[in-house]
Amino acid sequence: MTTPDYSTDILIAGAGPAGAVTSIFLANEKINHIIIDKAIFPRDKICGDAMSGKTVGILKRITTDWQQYFLDNTEALVSRGIQFIDSDNNCLSIPFQSSAADTKNTPGFVSKRIDFDNSLIKMIDETFANFITDCSIESIEHITEGLLIKVKHAGVEKTIFTKMIVGADGRGSIVAKKMAMHKVIPEHYSAGIRAYYSNVAGMHDDNYIELHFLKEMQPGYFWIFPLPNGMANVGMGMLSSAVAAKKANLKQLMLDAIEKNPVIKKRFENATLESKIEGWGLPLGSKKRSLSGNRFLLAGDAASLIDPFTGEGIGNAMVCGLVASRHIKKALEANDYSAAFLNGYDKEIYHKLWAELKLSHYLQKLSSKPWLFNFVIGKASRSKELRETISCMFENVDIRKKFTNPMFYLRILFNR
Ligand SMILES: Cc1cc2nc3c(=O)[nH]c(=O)nc-3n(C[C@H](O)[C@H](O)[C@H](O)COP(=O)(O)OP(=O)(O)OC[C@H]3O[C@@H](n4cnc5c(N)ncnc54)[C@H](O)[C@@H]3O)c2cc1C
Structure with a gap:
C-alpha cells in the first residue's frame, strides 16, 4: 500500500446533522477524527426546515447556550404547535405539549437548513476534528487493519486510511450502498419537493406548522411551514411506491393545490414563489435494516431513519450522532471494529427509535x-x-x- 494522504482511527463521511453531531460528541470525549463533506458550507439541503423537540433536546446536550447559536444569531422562528388539516378541511390544532404550560422554553422552531447546518458545523471542535470540505468519497476498500478510502478533495484524488467509518452521507449514501448493501425500497421511501414563498396569508399567530392531507397526495401531505420575514417553506411529500403507481408529477400536484384547492388558493393569492421547486428523497425508517457491520456505522438518512408519518429526520439523525459517539468510544477502547462488536449500536438505536417509527408507519397507513x-x-x-x-x-x-x-x-x- 502506498502511504495514504491522511491516516485516522475514525472517519466521518458527511457533515449534515448526523455527521456534525457525531463529531461534536466525539470531540467531547477528546477523540481525534477526520470529518469530510463533499459540499462547501454554507450549503443548502432540500428540507421542510422544521426542527422538532427531539432536535432541541440534542442541541441542549451540545450546549446550554444553544438558543444563542441557533435562534438569536440566525433567522429562525419559534413554532409552538402543529395543525393537521384533512381533505374535508377539518383543522386539528395541537400545541406542542410543553408550550402550553411554559412559554419560555422552545418546543420547536423553523430555520432554513442553509443557516441551521452552518450553525451546527461551527460547533465542530477542530482541536479534535480535522474537518475537510469539498471532499467526496469515491470508493471504499477493506485492507489489512482497516479501510482505504479514495476521496476527491478540491478535484484532486487522495486516500485516507481509517480503522472505521461513520456513513453520515445522507440519502444515496455510498457507505450504506457499498458496506451494508442497502437499496432504495419504494414502499419505505418518499419523494419530496420544497419551495420558498413570500406572503402566504393566514399563518397561525404562534407559527404553527401545517400539514394538509389532500386526497390526491396520499400517502403523504402538502405542508406550509412559517419562516421569518414573511417567508414560508412550502412543499409536499409522497410515498415513492404511490408516486410510481399513480405516475404522479409532484411539482404539478403541488402547483395544482396552490392554484386550484379553494382554501389553499385563497392563502396564496398574494404570495410569490421566491425559489426553484426542488426535490430530494426521504429514506423512511418503516423497515429495520442493518445499521452497522465490519468497520462501519450508519447514521441519519444513510441509516434510513426518517419518521414515516411526519417526515422528520433531523432529530433522529442527531440521536444517531450521540449514540454513534458512545459506540465508537467503546470500539476504540476494545480495539474491536467487528460487526459483532458494533451491533450494539443497532440495538441501541432501535431500542430508542423503533417503537416510535413503528407507530408512525401505522399512522402513515391510517x-x-x-x-x-x-x-x-x-x-x-x-x-x-x-x-x-x-x-x-x-x-x-x-x-x-x-x-x-x-x-x-x-x-x-x-x-x-
Ligand atoms: C423534502 C424534504 C423535507 C423534509 N423536511 C423535514 C423537516 O421539516 N424536518 C425534519 O426534521 N426533517 C425533514 N426532512 C428530513 C431531513 O432533511 C433529513 O432527515 C436530514 O437532513 C438527515 O440528516 P443527515 O445528516 O443524515 O443527512 P444530510 O442532511 O443529507 O447530510 C448529509 C451530508 O453528507 C454529504 N455527503 C453526501 N455524499 C457525500 C460523499 N460521497 N462524500 C462526502 N460527503 C457526502 C452531503 O453534502 C451532506 O452535507 C425532509 C427531507 C426532505 C427531502
Missing part, C-alpha cells in the same frame, strides 16, 4: 385511508380530550400507542 383519517381529525378537532391526547403523542410513545388500539376509534365514535 392517513392513506381518507375516510378514517378525516373521521379522526374531524372528531378530534371538536374534542378537547382528544386534542390533549394527540398533543401528548408528540412526546410520549405510550400515548401514541392508543392509535393502534381499535377501542380508541370506538371511543371517539361515541365521543367519549
Whole structure:
C-alpha cells in the first residue's frame, strides 16, 4: 500500500446533522477524527426546515447556550404547535405539549437548513476534528487493519486510511450502498419537493406548522411551514411506491393545490414563489435494516431513519450522532471494529427509535385511508380530550400507542 494522504482511527463521511453531531460528541470525549463533506458550507439541503423537540433536546446536550447559536444569531422562528388539516378541511390544532404550560422554553422552531447546518458545523471542535470540505468519497476498500478510502478533495484524488467509518452521507449514501448493501425500497421511501414563498396569508399567530392531507397526495401531505420575514417553506411529500403507481408529477400536484384547492388558493393569492421547486428523497425508517457491520456505522438518512408519518429526520439523525459517539468510544477502547462488536449500536438505536417509527408507519397507513383519517381529525378537532391526547403523542410513545388500539376509534365514535 502506498502511504495514504491522511491516516485516522475514525472517519466521518458527511457533515449534515448526523455527521456534525457525531463529531461534536466525539470531540467531547477528546477523540481525534477526520470529518469530510463533499459540499462547501454554507450549503443548502432540500428540507421542510422544521426542527422538532427531539432536535432541541440534542442541541441542549451540545450546549446550554444553544438558543444563542441557533435562534438569536440566525433567522429562525419559534413554532409552538402543529395543525393537521384533512381533505374535508377539518383543522386539528395541537400545541406542542410543553408550550402550553411554559412559554419560555422552545418546543420547536423553523430555520432554513442553509443557516441551521452552518450553525451546527461551527460547533465542530477542530482541536479534535480535522474537518475537510469539498471532499467526496469515491470508493471504499477493506485492507489489512482497516479501510482505504479514495476521496476527491478540491478535484484532486487522495486516500485516507481509517480503522472505521461513520456513513453520515445522507440519502444515496455510498457507505450504506457499498458496506451494508442497502437499496432504495419504494414502499419505505418518499419523494419530496420544497419551495420558498413570500406572503402566504393566514399563518397561525404562534407559527404553527401545517400539514394538509389532500386526497390526491396520499400517502403523504402538502405542508406550509412559517419562516421569518414573511417567508414560508412550502412543499409536499409522497410515498415513492404511490408516486410510481399513480405516475404522479409532484411539482404539478403541488402547483395544482396552490392554484386550484379553494382554501389553499385563497392563502396564496398574494404570495410569490421566491425559489426553484426542488426535490430530494426521504429514506423512511418503516423497515429495520442493518445499521452497522465490519468497520462501519450508519447514521441519519444513510441509516434510513426518517419518521414515516411526519417526515422528520433531523432529530433522529442527531440521536444517531450521540449514540454513534458512545459506540465508537467503546470500539476504540476494545480495539474491536467487528460487526459483532458494533451491533450494539443497532440495538441501541432501535431500542430508542423503533417503537416510535413503528407507530408512525401505522399512522402513515391510517392517513392513506381518507375516510378514517378525516373521521379522526374531524372528531378530534371538536374534542378537547382528544386534542390533549394527540398533543401528548408528540412526546410520549405510550400515548401514541392508543392509535393502534381499535377501542380508541370506538371511543371517539361515541365521543367519549
Ligand atoms: C423534502 C424534504 C423535507 C423534509 N423536511 C423535514 C423537516 O421539516 N424536518 C425534519 O426534521 N426533517 C425533514 N426532512 C428530513 C431531513 O432533511 C433529513 O432527515 C436530514 O437532513 C438527515 O440528516 P443527515 O445528516 O443524515 O443527512 P444530510 O442532511 O443529507 O447530510 C448529509 C451530508 O453528507 C454529504 N455527503 C453526501 N455524499 C457525500 C460523499 N460521497 N462524500 C462526502 N460527503 C457526502 C452531503 O453534502 C451532506 O452535507 C425532509 C427531507 C426532505 C427531502
